[in-house]
Amino acid sequence: MQALLSLDMITLFVATFCGLGCSLTAVDNLGQIGESLGYPQHTIGTFVSLVSVWNYFGRVFAGFISEIIYNKWKVPRPVIMMLSLVVSGVGDLLIAFPAPGSVYVASLLIGFSFGAQLTLLFIIISELFGLKYYSTLFNCGQLASPLGSYILNVLVVGRLYDVEATRQLAARGLTRSAAKELTCIGRRCYRTSFSILAGVNALGALVLLVLVVRTREYYQGDIYKRYRDQMAENEKGIALSNAGIDEPVNVKDRK
Template sequence: MTSSAPLKDQPSLLENEWVGLAAGIYAEACSGLSYCFAVYSEHLKETLNWSQTQIDGLGSSKDFGGGYGVPAGLLYNFYPPWVSVLIGASFNLAGYLGIWLTSLKLIAPPYWLVCAFMVIGSNGEPWVSTPVMVTNMQTFPTERGHVVGLLKAYLGLSAAMFARIYTSFFDGYASRFILLQAIGPFVVLTAVMAFVKPYPNKHDTEPHEIEKRIRWSYCIILILAGYLFITIVLSEVFVLGVATQRALTTIMIAILFLPLAMPFFGRPRYKHVSSDLDALNPDDEESSTLLQEEPVHTDKPVHLEMPELTLYESVQTANFWLFAAIIGAGTGSGLTIVNNFGQIARSFGTSRVSSFISLFSIWNCLGRLLAGYSSECIVRAGLPRPIAAVMFTSLMGLAILLLATGASYSLYVGSVLVGLAQGAHWALMPVLTSELFGLRNYGATFNTVTVASPISAYFLSTWLTGTLYDREAAAQHASQIDPPPGSEHTCHGAVCFQLALVLLSCVCAGGVICGLALVMRTRGLYRLRTKTSESEEY
């Protein structure tokens, strides 16, 4: 070990960890487009003359592709991170191009092949998110909650940004939007993939500089989310022309360039640390921590207490299955709402699906930020982080019950609350995975436990919600004296989804019970870690 040396200038741009975070932001901003499914699901349903059960099956294929990241996790350590990003970009391009060709009837594939296209396209998400999450949690070990919340917030906001583009340039042309969904992310991801990599801790930024840049990063996304919310309000209150809509979208794109300033924001000073330290090696984290003059946060020693379980060891623990149950109940119910947004809006008598998707996406983003911040406060208070998961699963259940009332305002408020709860779950899951099972095998463990989300969404969306909707649609069709052609798959009124929504809220209640069990099992661990942190500080 070397003694402390004079403060040095900041490293070159290519070795600046904030470049890696900015690259991760742009990668995640293109990785949440599965939430845009409701924008074009009604178009596919009408063009292909599908039933609601078939549409829900396609939506479940999207969820399975987006949630099945086991190969991405298992293979992550065998090649550089940029390879994983490139694979994800290629999957996105290939899959959504197939959906686009199908929507134009340029090809006529069987139903199973359309579902396969959707699986391939949405499966690009875990291939991108895995390297982004792992590299940034390694680069910023003491800011995991904040950094994960920030990155996941951009993923949550991506649907709102692309819905804004749809409203401005493609409104009424859903097929063109699908083409954008195929090409746009591929271009962005290939541009930033070289910067998605671990940044060795050769230059240890002073604590207040880290906090200052984190605050700057949060300010940017709050500005972006606030701006998008204002554009939704303006679009709902006033009739905006095409030129105005496109001008608003241009401003949004300009705001998106602000993260590029992160590597240059302020003039941080760096304390030189021995070059033989590698923060990316979990075995060296203890020596790295001891060399620092003072801990940045009270949760600094958290990493010393973390178990480092293999995937096989993780699945043998009760914590793994309780965690999977929370994921299945909370995010599975949320994805079911997202998959049926188009039809829920139509049953309420409105066709402004893009507005509700934007509302959902904005609050999805804010939920991720809120979960990252609030869960850090919970941990610093000596309480288990799973308490936050219990809170947001409860919120999901209440939001779904609100939608079940069929009140005129429920679609707006429900979109907000479901988005908030859904985003919070996805921000908590990476951090909880690293804390409960360790970071060494994070990719494999995280992508395995989160398979609970698409599996749950499949049963809740296709078998439950889609079946009940089609049953009610058939009943309404049979009761009409002279029903219009094609109406056998269309249902009107709050009754279309009412029973399904009540049952979904019951599923969330089951998730809350599992969450409370996980809280009880981990309360001693978090209390011990907090005491360890305090002893390290003093």
Template sequence: MDLLQPAERHRRIAHLQAKLFQAAAEGAVRVKRRKGQRRGEDFTLMQALIKADFLLMFFSLVLASGSGLTVIDNLGQICQSLGYTDTSIFVSMISIWNFLGRVGGGYFSEAIIRKYAYPRPVAMAVVQVVMAFALFYYAMGWPGEIYVLSIFIGLGYGAHWAIVPASASELFRLKELDCTV
């Protein structure tokens, strides 16, 4: 078939595929199919709860949102412990970057899918690495740590909440999305 012209090759391949589908429909050829739902098909909540994909996504959501919320809740105390008297600047910074993360996170996940054909959970992992970098930078006590912490935690936390619902929709479809997110 490699010696055929491209148009003729595509026509013959399509013809062979049609014959295979027809034979499968008539029962002449067995098509192996796994039991249960596959990734990307409609899931009910109970079906999703027993999947490793769901549990992994749930635990990554809990851990990332927990670390982000801890920083956001204690940002005033963190600033005071570092010697800053006006903490409202950093609270405003984290809020602004949170907003930009929510807007940019959706764009970022779409760009990863369309340009590189990676699944959306890869975008979740990238955002979590950004948040981990910010926490590591803060833990090391390097100069400007509160600025780096405010920017990257705000950006990562916002992007995380933009990507998670889309990831759940991609993995488990929209049948019962309101229950899974």
């Protein structure tokens, strides 16, 4: 409970709400986005494939490349997560103000950012709070993702899409009852909603800046020392056990 209610976890929760919530919302609406902009079905399928492929590269970058960056320059992991939210925000703006082929780039950026954020969430929680209650802390932190997806997808993007589709019906002299389902065509369908998503990503990046400041000294040190000490202690215990010697228990160290 101390970890769950700490400022660091609350900051991560808000950033995850903003970042992963926006990314999931964009992925869920990718088909309708392509349809509203007049892309053919095979092209829309390409968008979905790009998200999946770059989601993988985002995970690799967040896990492997971020480790290299940290070891060489001591760049805190929250900084990389903050940059991934900025990348996602750029993708949202490319959808809000589309140009020919911009959705291809947006799919790439959003997919990459989505994968990077998810992996960085795993890593940051383990580094800041340890592994003793890792599964509980991670799953509680990840609750922000579906919560953000629901609020941003249903209450923001979905409603604004319906408003624009209803306006287009009225412009054609039709009422809501005359249409089986609301379909919006044109660049304005997602302009307002994805501009909001870009702003939410920017908010998440600013929130992460708080975590960057709070953990700066921690990441400047040796964050793996406690794990090496624990491994050395375990190896010592195993060696003593194999030799038939009982290891003396230091209550303070065990705690």
